Amino acid sequence: MATASWQFDLGATVLKEGGTRFRVWAPRVETVTLLLLSGKAVGTFPMEKEEFGYFSAAVPEAGDGDLYLYQLGNKKEGLPDPVSRYQPNGISQPSQVVDPSLFMWQDEGWTGIPLERYRIYELHVGTFTKEGTFDAAINFLDYLLELGITAVELMPVSQCPGERNWGYDGVHHFAPQNSYGGPDGMKRLIDACHRKGLAVILDVVYNHFGPEGNHNGEFGFYFTDKYRTPWGGAINFDGPYSDQVLEFFVTNALYWIDEFHIDALRLDAVDWIFDMTPKPVLRHLSEQVAIERERQERMIYLFAENDTNDAKLINPPEIGGLGIDSQWCDNFHHALRTLLTGETTGYYEDFGQFGQMVKAYQEAFVFTGEYSRYRKRRYGGHASQNATSQFVVFTQNHDQVGNRKCGDRLSSNQPIEKLLLAAAAVILSPYIPLLFMGEEYGERAPFHYFIDHSDQELIEAVRKGKHEEHASGICEGEIPDPSAEPVYLECKLDLTVKREGEQAIILAFYRKLLSLRNTLPALQVTRRGEMDVCGLPQQRVLSIHRQAGSNGVLCLFSFSNMTEEIELNLKPGGWSKILDASSQFWKGPGEPAPDTVSVEDPAVCTKIAIHPFNVLVYASDAIGG
Template identity: 60%
Template sequence: METTAWNLDIGATVSGTTGTGFRVWAPKAQSMVVQLVSARGKEERVALLQEQSGYFSGMVNGVAAGDRYLYLKDSGTGRPDPASRFQPDGVHGASQVVDPRLFTWHDKHWQGIRQEEYVIYELHVGTFSREGTFDGVIPLLDYLVNLGITAVEIMPVAQCPGRRNWGYDGVYLFAPQNNYGGPDGLKRLVDACHAHGLAVILDVVYNHFGPEGNYSGEFGYYTTDRYRTPWGAALNYDGPCSDPVNDFFIANALYWLHEYHIDTLRLDSVDWIFDLTARHFLQRLAEEVHRHGQMLGKRIYLIAEYDANDARLVRPAEQGGYGIDAQWNDGFHHSLRTLLTGETTGYYEDYGQFSQLVKAFENGFVYTGEYSAFRRRRHGGPSPEVPGSRFVVFSQNHDQIGNRKCGDRLAASVSHEQLLLAAGTVLLSPYIPLLFMGEEYGETAPFHYFVDHSDKQLIEAVRRGKAEEHASGACTGDPPDPAAESTFLDSHINLTLKREGRQACILKFYRRLLALRRKTPCLQVFDRNSIEVKGFERQKTLAVIRQTETSRVLCLFCFSDAAEEVMLILPPGKWEKLLDSSHPQWDGAGELAPRELHVAQGAVNIPMQPFSLAVYENRG
């Protein structure tokens, strides 16, 4: 068992051996009763006392872990607790009392890893293993470690309706999904990750509630009509009665750190978090998370998904920023994908130029104030002072696959050579890399959008919305039905299969890239002053030099469909080739780039195969 100085001050909290305290924010109520059903079936109703701040609270003796309860507002229908720790019967059922002290942790010496060491593997619990549970992930952790992964990112697990969902429809944000294994299942997974030396990133949604099972509006002013999101009502971070809403979501973040030992939170679409107060919710969240990280003696971070290309998000508060540790860089992905596939539909219409990938390496953001045809306005701002470790980059993720018409992965659109080039561009970049489950061997199974709502009208609305949303994809016809179980089952992957042929080659290449990144000091350089980027527009070849005091590494990425030659001025000395994707061991056409470069003074010419990459090291 473990004790902690931090306690959640909302929800149901077991107190010693005497009973359980209940506290709920319900300013819309005149009275509040907690309806209890013990594990033995005994029923009881207890009135809670009203606090001046809109909360109701009370201690009920004899209530223990495993007992269930509902709140009755003004003698109305019983509703689950907005801060429920567990919903064993789903979003419409009773909440269950959980005592976090009963779980035995084995990671007391775990302090996390440095942000610069993060190599992220994003997975969806329900489709990642045969079991589709938290426990089902655990036997596959050795595979991730051997691959070279250092951090596991779990798509949202807050309780959603039904048994299949991406997780962004969560309505009980403190309650791990029941059919994944609930609270203890998630804790076992986190504990096992730490035993394997893996950090854990949990994706959380602080921009909206899901559409089914959300009864929070019957209790308090959680949402506002001042703003709208693509998913419904915006959360009330800056209107009347917004202080308890801010406290609710900050408590949720701290809850994952303390009770589940999560290392990093990934914040979904923070551009849909609206707060016009002088101290933005994100700034307050970052301050609290980092303060509690220091209290725990752990390296704890926040990573945000943000589409505004505004470096303010990741600047320290003392420089006028919010203090978030890193953000996803969609522009990097769009530049890379359009170069490889030629797609220019939807938001890809703003991309497709080789110079944009060069800028992504130089600056981080691609759009830094230029006009965006897709948005029909100027977009973004510069970020030259932001180190590379504050950007997360990828060639695939759940959005960029699952929001396509048929959920097709990059492997469905490009050649073997282009897949290896995409992998190298991400993993050898001066940024934090993210892989989406299965990409490391060229998984061919799609990753669809899927739901399991009980409301037929809601299901029809989802079907219409997804059909209208899809602007790209490698298939014809109607998109798969999000509500069909087959859509969910088709999205499963199987890591236990032995990889053969091209898949075995791709997997070996990923392992080689990650080993190179881990063992080569220059590939751990994120300071822009130690990175030189040069683009050859005609040859569509990118040269990136990263250096330390004692060595340099040259990475060449050729995006041309024909053999090319580039002329580079390099520091003198011997440059030894560490990797060439065109080598026959990677099913390549054969190396054109020389095994060694002997540079005296002046320029050196380096030939490259189409869609290939080469890495050289110079030790001074």
């Protein structure tokens, strides 16, 4: 096993020999005083100044559960620790010492799952269950397993203001949200996932800090005026004092991986991380994760969110890449959604052509240097040489639903045949599929943007911003108030309800799709040389043939509004229909496509009829793998 190269020595560390060591980066002040507010060692403790603006103090009688603050210079009020492991009473209240050795993990032997096997279910802890806690989510892990999910993705859980927030306003990046159950609750959820064979992805935000309760700038030079983000000051990754900022964030990534056994991190909006150094922060992160992967003998990954269509993120360092394992592919979503809905407002104005869906299947990125009307410039690069497992695709996610004017889901305004087609286009694609909680049964409740700030001026600014920024969706009446508790409560799922009618059909269809994805070898190949993507523009039918040894699978996706007859050159062998969304079983009009097709001469075209907005899947033991 390799030796860890990045040691965690920030915040409150309970020592094996007894006592607790406190260490904080505060180069803006000359003195820091530790204020212990509970436990056996209540009192004030001057901290020793170290190099590069660090301060530390070891207190022999301090331990797990003790509350503390840092007093900067001559200020009277203490501040919570920027590297707090727990904020039991909220974002601006005292931090709490946490001894991670007290949690008894039961996931011994867990080594993760290969990237190619990820079938992701994204959830928001606060709205996934009625209780909105880590522990409550455990009750539905069997439900996810039965669905066919292999990885659970948690939206950000870092301590935020109040009790309801998407998580991207986090200030304490090391402290799991108190209202969700804190660090122990989070560990119980991860432990339970691993014991059931589920990987866990954590969404982390390394491009900004939330606006409320953010005192980091009083401690150190975390921010820079060289750049700006849509959410405020940019993180200082390449200016004076940036070495220590880099340490903070790399340490945070390894903290989640090591102390919480997280299997993968999803890096939010990396195009808003600015670092012009020869070895930027994303390269540091990928390098350190690779070291941890070897040291822990566990499959650990990094996913990036980025809409610039730059394969440099996921290319290996040997050819100038940053070494991230996989990235979200918004182009796939936009191409799919516009074909299904006809919506062309906001950033959707660049999409809506059938050929773009074909290109998304062929290359992942639709824009590879073409002019974008929305961006008013050319953008994008090629990624056709990258493995398909390096892209995550979806028909819905927290952004693509929650940032709509009314937070409306596809299921609130699209007929069942289009919902089934959308599901199949994602799950049967060669990419890593991601589902957003509730979509698997056609949840009709919205998923709004919501906050629980205490600063009234900030609340009003968020309200104003949300009215101005929404680029998609139609909302009758006023846009829901993100600060109103009923808006938040409207987003909660109830997975205890037995699905009936269309919802039961949709749920069964998702289970069928994931079962096919998880069992058919041809649907698991990731090399583009083992697949053939073809678009029939006149009929608006997309076909993809994938081959794994003797197992071949043909998927046909119709985006036409009428029944089409298509001609295909299939490999010799017997082809059996294993899925037809137009079947009456799926509430379809009937099945015009043949149940079996026998091909002797590949030069002779095979004719197949396909209903509007339908998906057909054929499997064969075709000759010539």
